[in-house]
Amino acid sequence: MTRPRTLIIAEAGVNHSGSLDTALALVDAAADAGADIVKFQTFNAKSTAGRAARKADYQHRTTDAAESQLAMLQRLELPQSAHHPLIARAKLRGIEFLSTPFDPLSLAFLLSLDLPRIKIGSGDLTNAPLLHTLAKAGATLILSTGMATLGEVEEALGVLAHGYGGSKDAPGIAAFRAAWRDPAARRHLAEKVSLLHCTTDYPCPPEDVNLAAMQAMRTAFALPVGYSDHTDGFEISLAAVALGATIIEKHLTLDRNAEGPDHAASIEPDDFARMVSAIRNIEAAIGDGIKTPKNSEIRNMPIARKSLVAARPLQAGDVLGPDDIASKRPGSGRPPIEYWSLIGTTVTRPYDPEDQI
Structure with a gap:
């Protein structure tokens, strides 16, 4: 059986540094490189992080160490008004626009845009109210699973199964577990949810990647799986495709040396184009599994x-x-x-x- 075409996501994220012009240039770069989707991050800084939230070590290394996480997010925030020209540019360039919400208001805004799908980041895998709201809205979802155990992924899928299935039981741990056991609710998951394996470190050392966990999730949950790549370069993404990833997400930047939290774990447009070409070659090489002379x-x-x-x-x-x-x-x-x-x-x-x- 021929495998599905790998969905390649260019994660622009916050690599625009709050500039709409840079964000538009990232849309163009993603389209030129052959990505299927360009993804941003939609958040209200004050709703996402409290004043006491500290930055991760990699954020200390790549931004002003004296700056709080809240201040950093405020500087990187993409206003809702910027989404409309970005969506228009993506449509013009023939590439799908996608974003990750980090708070309920941002999720509501993205749902109002009627996007083909929503991406939820690893930090919100345990944010059951956000997941439940998304599932009740019936949105197609890509869910990142960085930092999670297999049990935590199952809990998140139970929340989603309850929301997608329209259960009459009030939301709660028992109801979520019951929804996970319900074959009808599980069918909703199969129609709506894809899982991304990733390791939440920027950049991620290869020895911490654990691509075998991606395969373990596919076996455990019978859902499409992919890989969100935070490593240097892109060879690990190629390995993930060879191992069955149907989605690849990779950070895209216009300049890896730019100031900002994610540039160092990103690749520039020329390398992104090479990655896309290599993935398409790997897809062609995998074939249908029938051993017969070509x-x-x-x-x-x-x-x-x-x-x-x-x-x-x-x-x-x-x-x-x-x-x-x-x-x-x-x-x-x-x-x-x-x-x-x-x-x-x-x-x-x-x-x-x-x-x-």
Whole structure:
């Protein structure tokens, strides 16, 4: 069976640094590189982070260490008014617009835009009210699972199953677990939800990637799986596709040396285009799993394979013994598997050495 085409997401994220012009340029860069989707982040800084929230170590390294997380987010916030020109540019360039909400108001805003799908980041996998609201709205979802255990992913899917299934039971832990056990509710998940494996570190060292966990989620939950890549370069994304990822998300930046929390874990447009090309080649190479000669091979079969030939001069009436027969190219004659069938038979005409028998 032919695998689905990999959905490639260019994660512009906050690499626009609050500039609409830069965000528009990222849409263009994603389209030029061959991405299917360009993704941003939609948040109200004050609704997302409290004054006491500290920055991650990688954010300290890549931004002003004295700046609070709230101040950083306020500087990187993309206003709701900027979404409309971005969506228009994406439509013009033939690429899908996607965003991740980080608070209820931002989710409501994105739902009002009637986007094809919503992406929820790893930090909100345990944010049950946000997940439940999204599921009740019937939105198609890509859910990142960084920092999570398999059990936490299952809990999140129970919340979603309850919301998608329209359960009459009031939301709560028991109701979510019951929804997870309900085959009808699980069918809603299969129609609406894809999971992304990722490791929440920027950039992520290869030894912390654990791509096998992506495969474990596919087995455990019978849902489409993909990989959100925070490593340097893009070779891990290629490995993920070879292992069955149907979605790849990779940060895109116009300049890896720019100031900001995510540029260092991003790739620039030329590398993004190379990644897209490599993924398409891998998809083509995986094929349908049926082991049979391809057309490009068939013409080489007579050249590469061998036929049974006379190993020495033979006369009519000779009885063939093991030393009378050899296997040599070309493969246009009797195949070598018939070697034992010829032993002990009598030849009916003369053969010169290397004549096909």
